[in-house]
Amino acid sequence: MNNVFVQLPILHVRSIKETLDRRVWKVQLADSFPSRSKFSVLKQYSSSHTLAYQTEKTVFSTFSSQIDQNPPVPDLVRYSDSEHLLLISWCGDQTLEDLVRNQQSIAKSNRIVSKILSAYSRLELAFSSINVSATVNNTLFDFERTSQTGFRIFNLLLTKRVQPSVLAGRWEELMKVLQQAPMTFGPLDYQAKNIVLNNQLKPYFIDFESVGWDWPARRLVQYLTSLGAGHSDGQFFSLLNRKVLAKSTEKNTLRQFDGHIMLFYLIMLDRIVRAVARPESGFAQILMNEWGNLKNRYYQALNQLRTIVLSDWAVTRDLRRWLS
Numbered sequence: 001m002n003n004v005f006v007q008l009p010i011l012h013v014r015s016i017k018e019t020l021d022r023r024v025w026k027v028q029l030a031d032s033f034p035s036r037s038k039f040s041v042l043k044q045y046s047s048s049h050t051l052a053y054q055t056e057k058t059v060f061s062t063f064s065s066q067i068d069q070n071p072p073v074p075d076l077v078r079y080s081d082s083e084h085l086l087l088i089s090w091c092g093d094q095t096l097e098d099l100v101r102n103q104q105s106i107a108k109s110n111r112i113v114s115k116i117l118s119a120y121s122r123l124e125l126a127f128s129s130i131n132v133s134a135t136v137n138n139t140l141f142d143f144e145r146t147s148q149t150g151f152r153i154f155n156l157l158l159t160k161r162v163q164p165s166v167l168a169g170r171w172e173e174l175m176k177v178l179q180q181a182p183m184t185f186g187p188l189d190y191q192a193k194n195i196v197l198n199n200q201l202k203p204y205f206i207d208f209e210s211v212g213w214d215w216p217a218r219r220l221v222q223y224l225t226s227l228g229a230g231h232s233d234g235q236f237f238s239l240l241n242r243k244v245l246a247k248s249t250e251k252n253t254l255r256q257f258d259g260h261i262m263l264f265y266l267i268m269l270d271r272i273v274r275a276v277a278r279p280e281s282g283f284a285q286i287l288m289n290e291w292g293n294l295k296n297r298y299y300q301a302l303n304q305l306r307t308i309v310l311s312d313w314a315v316t317r318d319l320r321r322w323l324s
Contacts, residue, residue, distance in 0.1 A: 026090065039090035040077055046084075052209035053084045059208040060088065062130050071126035072119035072204050074196075091206070092198035099197060100226035100237050110244045113224060116195060116203045117244075120220060123205055127186040130211075141188070141214045147175050150266040153273065157302070160322040167322070173315045177252065178259050183213045190222045217256035221264050229290045236268065236300045238308055245310060254311035262316060265305040272298045 025042040045053040060076035075089040094102075099112065151171050158167075187194075188210040196204045221240065228234025238261060245254060272294050275284035284294075291297045306323055309316070 041088045041090055043086045043088065044084060050084060055211055056208045057086060059130065059211060060086070063126055066126055066129065069126060070122060072122055074204060074206060091204040092196040094197050095193045096195040096197065097192040097226050100192065100239070109239055112201055113239050113244045115201065116224065119203045124184055124186060124216060127184065130185065132185055141212065143179065146263065146267060149270050150263045153266050153270040157269070157323055159324065162322050170315055170318055174259050174319070177255055178215065181215050181217065181256050184216055185213055186211060186219065188212050188214060190219045192223065192226045195223060215256065215260065217253065218260045221257065221260045225264065232292045234292060236304050238304060240310060242310060255313045258309065258311040258313055258316045261308055261310060262305060262319065265301050268301045269298065269305070272301065
């Protein structure tokens, strides 16, 4: 792997994304360029975001040495430390978010989710070989704060009279099971937009600028949830269900999925409630631009919270019952 970014025989460049911290282009390569794809992605980071560049380069460089293990990620073709540039192979024209937006059938979605679950296992294996100390953006998820936020909004949503001690006890049981699961080192930017599908609907994971410790079940809950952001009629939609998880015979794993999906929608509801309480705030304006009508989003998230059941666990069953 050369650490010098060579002059590319590029035939066509089309800007597809630009933010304050980086620019991303889809580039079409000349036939003579050594790449498995006709297209590649060119990412350039600003000088103030070199840590993100170094993190993603470290991840992709490690994966590039694991070809025999077939990690479900793009290939790193070239990089330049002086220009903070990464050239990454093009893996497909649609994301998982796009697929949900196009309203694929449940049966087809389940097949794709099964592929993603299998691919994620390979991603975990690939990340296990990364030298954690070499990553410059090794953050740890603040679970305690998330738990407190979830419990606060849960109390606001209660529709049944429950003894505070009983509710607190159930919540503590839930948090204990989630916290006891082993954390793994991996991506922290987990969303449906960061899973790309090729023409055969083979999944690839992208965007590794932020990595750190988290629970696999939590990552998958958010990877497999569409937020419908940027669309006036967008809605929350979770691809995880009992049928697609039927192959998992581990009771605690199902409980972890069930608990994390509850906690995820509680956090979404907390964001909406805070935005509605201060509609003129910058936070509220951003959320409305992303999610549209926040009243509709509130009821969508509440419905998902009440109706998505991924296990027979008595704890999550009771918590949902107290919200119905």
